[in-house]
Amino acid sequence: MFTNIKYRLLLSYLGILASILAGFAIAVRVVFTRSLSQQFTDRLTTLAQGAAANAELENGQIKIESDFSISNLKLQNQALQWFNPQGKLVSQQGTDVLTLPFSPDNSVQIQTQANIRAVTLPIIGSDDHQLVGYVRASQSLEDFKETLHRLDLGLGGGIAIALIFSGIGGIVLTRQAMQPIEESFQRLQQFTADASHELRSPLMAIKSNAAVALKYSEGIRETDVQKFQAITSATNQMTRLTEDLLFLARYDKIPQHYEKVNLTLLLQDLVELYQPQAIAKKITLRTQLNQILYLSGDVVQLTRLFTNLIQNAIYYTAPLGTVDIIGIAINSDILIEVKDTGIGIAKENINKVFERFWRADESRSYWNGGSGLGLAIAQAIAHNHGGIITVSSQLKVGSCFSVRFSKNMQQFQ
Incomplete structure (x- = not known):
């Protein structure tokens, strides 16, 4: 349980850090790109101004006295072009030239084509x-893009290194932060287990004495008999509650006795066991088990898992409703569904169904039903067997509890 919490905390921490670093990297890249682009344009503008200063008009023709070295222009991937007032090319130096037309006006024009x-x-x-x-100074963007590429590699590498070291530090810090919580939880588990264990003896004494009083009730008033029956009922309920609490406190330490379990036969036996209860409530309890499903698991715990789900479905299903037990194999997984046409669960409460002591029917008291731990126990058993239990529900329509066992648990031991 705490391992998943540690992973979630670590991933959340790394996710937030990665978002911050990514935002910072994007901001740096945007600012750097604008600055570099402006420098690039300023350099071309300076080159064009120098070329314009060496051109003059003689006899209606442009005369160019260029002091620029062609080899130097080529080395820097630059080029110069001179045009007459009509926009016709007069002279050119360099090879990285632009072929786009320009507007015949007196403004500075910046154009980009391809590279x-x-x-x-x-x-x-x-x-x-x-x-x-007009004079046009042009330059290849290869160096510009190469600089940005190196910047991207630097920023990306820096983020990756920062996340790696932050992840290592996060693991250490998460362990330190969770250690007191784990210790507190373990103490709480131990207290719950000890308290539940210690409650067994007095509850057994109360139950035994009440049973004796009811067995020899000749000298007891009728009203007292009813009181002893109420005591017996309450004691039974308290006993179930303590047993459930003890199970949840120790379920991760309970020894597992895995064997090849015929899950189809187990479900059929449970349906046969609870058929009288369903008939008494005028509920149709039926199965859809068309194939033999085998699972490697603890038969006692698996029986308790599906007992809790079936009892829960029968209790919350109104008379004339139906409860279906469906078992299918999906690829290498086993999926068991317990569907009912009961009261359903509101959408905002779906995430609460596996919480301890939570009930869909808040009016249900401890003395009229179970301990409120049945679904929590079912979830714990499913997790012990490498399974996942989920629920889908709709108010006044019904609920469906699905238990999926992965293929890893189907290797018979």
Whole structure:
């Protein structure tokens, strides 16, 4: 039980930490990408401005006096293009050029195509301030993307390393945090077991004396006989309650006697046993067991498991209702369903059905029925056998308790 809690705490801790780190990494990447992109654009703008300064208009033609080394441009995956005022290409240096058209205006234009980004600037004459033409500086985005890729690897690796070390630390901290809780729970279990065990003797004495008084009731008034019967009934109820509490306190320490169990025969015997009770309540109790189902388990505990489910179904089913016991094999698993047409369980209470002392019918008192521990015991037994017990229900329609035993428990020992 505490192992699952430890895992949930650890996973929750790691999940929250991973979310925080991921948010931080995304924020860092967004800020870094914007900054890098702006630097990239500024570098191209500076290159374009330098190229524009070396161009002038002579006799209606653009004259270019380029001081830029073509080999240097190629080395940095850059390129320069000059255009006349009509947007026609006049000259070009470098190979990483953009083929997109630009708008013939005086604004700075930033364009991206495939794996290339370009900045286009108008060339304004220094004397007459007339439009001479345009210059476009472009550069491959390979280095830009490679830088982002290294950043992603660094951030991802950092998050992974942080989660690994945090997980190791989380395991240690979770164990330390859960240790006092486990010790407290074990003390509570031991107290419950000891108290239940100690209650056996006085309850047995009360029951024995009441039974003797009822057996030799000739000298007892009729009203006293009724009182002794009430005492006997209450004692029986208290005995069942203490036995159930003792079982739940020690169920993980109870020795398991696994053997090959004919689950079909076990269920048929239980149905035959409770058929008179169902008939007395005018309930149809039937089975759908069309194949022989074998399970490796403790026959006593399995009997108690399905006894609790069948008793629960009969109790909460109104007269003229039905209770179905269904057993099927699904691949290598065994699924047993106990369906009833009883009062059902509200959706908000579905998660409470396996809680100790919880009842769907709050008006049911301890003295009129079971101890309120039947489903908790059933769940404990199912878990002991590697099984899972679930419930689906609808108010005024009925409930279905499903017990699934995994294939691992079907290897006969």
